[in-house]
Amino acid sequence: MALPIASIPVLTGEVAQRFEAEAQANYEKFLHRTPEEEKAVRERYNRGMERVRKMLSKAHLDSK
Secondary structure: OOOOOOOOOOOOHHHHHHHHHHHHHHHHHHHOOOHHHHHHHHHHHHHHHHHHHHHHHHHOOOOO
């Protein structure tokens, strides 16, 4: 049995322009992060990866 095709929302007009402006501003902010911001992002990433490693070690997903 076929599944219905979901509609894909499309932004137009002023909403699309606001979205594009906000996306561009976020990208510029990402490109010009300070060393302190970069360090904070790296530390947050490392903490998250450590949590994932702990969860996976407890999951016993070794091949049988």
